[in-house]
Amino acid sequence: MAGAPTDEVTQWKELLTGNKEAYAAIYGLHVKAMYRYGMSLVSISEEFVLDCIHDVFAEIWIKRDRLSVPDNIRSYLFVALKNRILHLLKRQERPHMFVSQEHFEDLWFESSAEDILTQKEESASREELLTRLIGQLPPRQQEAIRLRFVENMDYQEIGQVLEVNTQSAHNLVFRAMEKLRGWLLAALFLFQYGLIWK
């Protein structure tokens, strides 16, 4: 994430020596994005996400004498949050968590022109249509584009969060963009077609 990285690194170093102000500053810099990201992973329970953020920061404090300065603090925190969330979800033994990511991706349906038309008709606004179309992308691609477009993370950072290499992170976004562009062109075509025949 753009910003003042050197400042952030200084604060992180201060944190490691036990400086509470630096600790609170790091929290202030990242908590909003962590919350947003956490809520996108498990939107059902805000309480749960807040608990996980609490645990991540508590653990950093407890382990501070064994920690170093991460290459990228934002993606380090995202990874920690995601691990915490997955750890707690697994402990609850949710059956769907055992479908591996790759298999999940294979099970994903390719949207047909008809689906797009339905989405188009049911959407009251362009924003709604786009939200629906993005919602049709495989979950990993959705996660990658959120990190790329909203959190403005580069592919190296996204790779760290998604536990893939930089090239694969790029591929996820690239494929999402290819699909979305195709759907938007289809929607535009159907829209014009609709105008002629109505």
Next chain:
Amino acid sequence: MDSTYEHFGTVDFVADDRFLRHHLAPSAESTVFWEEYLLHYPHKNTEWQQAEELLNAVLLGLTSYSRTYLSEEEEARLLDRIMRTTEAYDAGTHDIRTHEAPVKPLRQTAWYRMAAAVVALAVVAAGYMVWRPKTSGKAHYAETISALESTSKVTRHINNSAEPELYYLPDSSSVMLAPQSEVSFTAAYNQENRSVYLSGKATLDVVPNAGKPFFVYANEIVTKVLGTKFEVVAFDDGSDVTVKVLNGKVTVYQNNVRNNGADVAPKQSAVLLLPNQLVVFDRKAELFDKRLVENPVSLPDVKSLPKFEYEDGFAVRFFEDIKKAYGVNVVYNPELLANCQFSAAFSDESLPEKLDVVCKTIGASYEIIDAQVVITTAGCKP
């Protein structure tokens, strides 16, 4: 000139780090780079622009994600909770460290974890008790402000005069502050969102900015707006809290139910307010009561205001005109009203007066239920 981009297509651009960094957080360097690039490869202009369009489409589609806001209040509360966990840990470890011989590292870590878990639980319970909304509501505002002050710089403004005072917020939204009322905001105002905290009475005129929703925290309620004019009354003396909309739309919800931001405001306790509507929060029962304001006025932003002149006019048209002019919903059965006609010309009559005249003429009656006008009629003979 970098030749990497020589054969780039739309999708290549929109998935490129350098292209995206330039659009999401442009710098002098990136601006120079892309300007030079477009000069060098003018035939790439179309792809470049299409990539920009696609980028904007993605951002629009991700609005609900990018607008998932952690309220400042919740942020302060969570930090407070984390700080207490660390304090409890710091206090506890000294004992553990001095009492445990450093022989069994595995068991020791397990112990630490358990201790930390127990402490965390105790802190959560304690935190909950401290933060439970107090029904008396006496010190609600002060409590909120002192929690905020622990994490950021808070600007407070009190109107000590006997006259209402106009006060401008950093984004030039204005607050007409009644005597003995106070408004505050933190240093984070206008960054991701615009949150103000209010005690007393104020009319707010909010500069529209869909990217930065505006929140008013007033005692137990939160009002969320995108750009509008409305009034909030929330004194710390235990009286009911009211929100009145003068223009635009606002959503009001209870503060102890946490907000998730733009699109996921808690439904069960949220109330959508349109102009001429008013909501009163009953502090004892913790309930919202939605009403029409006493004297609804026609909306200022309606382009062609209906004339309210009818000669053998259909009642249905009159009710539709009411909807348009006052932004008030009118519930009626169009089939029953199909044959109802009347003649009348209104000028300055109030909404109830107009309704009275028309309803009496066509033999119907009306009631105002939940801020809607509900028409009861047996129909008219053709």
